[in-house]
Amino acid sequence: MERTLVVLKPGAIQRELMGEIIKRFELKGTTIIGMKLLHATTEQANRHYAVHKEKSFFPELVDYITSGPILAMVLAGPNIIEIVRLMTGKTNPLESAPGTIRGDFSLNTQKNLIHASDSVESAEYEIPIYFMDEELLEYHLLNESSIY
Numbered sequence: 248m249e250r251t252l253v254v255l256k257p258g259a260i261q262r263e264l265m266g267e268i269i270k271r272f273e274l275k276g277t278t279i280i281g282m283k284l285l286h287a288t289t290e291q292a293n294r295h296y297a298v299h300k301e302k303s304f305f306p307e308l309v310d311y312i313t314s315g316p317i318l319a320m321v322l323a324g325p326n327i328i329e330i331v332r333l334m335t336g337k338t339n340p341l342e343s344a345p346g347t348i349r350g351d352f353s354l355n356t357q358k359n360l361i362h363a364s365d366s367v368e369s370a371e372y373e374i375p376i377y378f379m380d381e382e383l384l385e386y387h388l389l390n391e392s393s394i395y
């Protein structure tokens with residue numbers, strides 16, 4: 248089953264948007280198979296954003312993501328990566344469509360509230376940074392046949 252990593256960044260927790268964002272994933276019908284509130288270590292942040300390590304904003308990004316609690320989640324289901332990316336919106340909130348999480352609640356690229364894996368390869372790399380295998384559940388929603 249396809250999986251994706253979703254991280255609600257420190258600004259989302261401080262602005263008390265966790266419930267609103269989780270509600271959107273639930274209303275869409277997605278299945279959340281893991282969830283953890285944590286304070287990311289610098290090592291986790293460096294691994295997570297290693298692809299950006301040459302970028303000028305990398306130090307700021309690591310500082311920001313480790314500046315307070317984050318909520319890490321794993322969602323699973325057919326096409327879940329594309330579904331979550333669409334719901335998240337473009338990286339720059341000025342380009343994110345209304346109706347998306349970033350488009351509705353953010354104004355700044357660094358403080359764009361949410362991270363979501365952009366490919367199967369990224370998800371496979373990112374999920375183990377935050378979750379052990381045994382922390383991810385296998386179950387089916389009872390209303391799945393009404394959703395898919």
Ligand code: CMP
Binds near residue numbers: 299308357359
């Ligand atoms: P995210 O989807 O978590 O992936 C990488 C993050 O880097 C991105 O969201 C932004 O928060 C951040 N980012 C990307 N481009 C910039 C930029 N030009 N300035 C600051 N932060 C950026």
